[in-house]
Amino acid sequence: MSQEQPLQSRAVAGRQQIRVRFDQLKRSSSLRVIGVPELIGLSAAALLALLTVFAYLYFLAPANSRLTLAQLERTRLQGQVSASQLNIIEGKTAREAIDKINASLNDFEGNWLAAPGSGRMLLYTELNELIRSNGLRNTSGPSYATLDPLGTKGQVQPTVSAEQQSNAKWQSIYPGVSVSVTVEGPYQSVRHFVRDIEMSRQFLIINAVELEGVTQSSTATQETSTVRTPAPARGGRTAVPPSVPQSVAARGTLVSLRLDLATYFRRAGSEKPVAP
Secondary structure, three states: OOOHHHHHHHHHHHHHHHHHHHHHHHHHHHHHHOOHHHHHHHHHHHHHHHHHHHHHHHHHHHHHHHHHHHHHHHHHHHHHHHHHHHHHHHHHHHHHHHHHHHHHHHHHHHHHOEOHHHHHHHHHHHHHHHHHHOOOEEEEEEEEEEEOOOOOOOOOOOOOOHHHHHHHOOOOOOOEEEEEEEEEEEHHHHHHHHHHHHOOOOOEEEEEEEEEEEOOOOOEEEEEEEEOOOEEOOOOOOOOOOOOOHHHHHHOOEEEEEEEEEEEEOOOOOOOOOOO
16 A cells, blocks of 8 residues: 555656646747737738728828819810800801891892982982873872981981881881872772882882772772781782772772882992992
8 A cells, every 4th residue: 555655646746747748838839829920910910001091091082082073174174165166166157147148138238229319319200200101190299208227316206296207117227218109090000000119120118008999079989998018019019909899990980099118228338239
């Protein structure tokens, strides 16, 4: 029994020494895992992470913001370019239309309108000649009234007479003359008179027509119609005499015709045709 106890105590002591050595080995291995190199690596990784966050906040985020602003600015500038191109195209189209209108006005003024001085004399002479050649009797007029161009000081004022106010509605950009005449004669002669005015070389516009039948004693028997449709009298038969009852024309009675005419002349400084 005395020999077995030392053996058991030696075995227990051996196991304790092995256990202590194993604990020391575990501690040394754990210290080796988190050593100086590992600490340096962790520090470097943390530094790189901080640098990445800093670079994102300091460089990438502002760059993205500037990119977005630049894209918006590009879109705005592209819209302005498109609008400018559209305005240029519309400006060219408008300019072409204006040039075409000016060319048409210049052609009309140069080829169809007479000079103010000679045009008035030709109008007076031709109107009297038409009355005489158709065998009509001039019962009233011709009375002439000057039509000033629009935009001049001669336009209608509130204090002018009713006749001047009536003539003012025939004003245009061209100077002109308003004519009112009343003739009397056979119906066929009156028709020929109106046709001759329509075919006149003068640029005449028939503004109003009044036709009525009269007896031999010059008493009015019937007013047939009044037409107030402006129609150019040159270049085609556009102003048609108002119809009268067939009974009046068939009896061959006299008719009284009142015409309100207007003619226009070239503007000052446009004595010659202007080439388009």
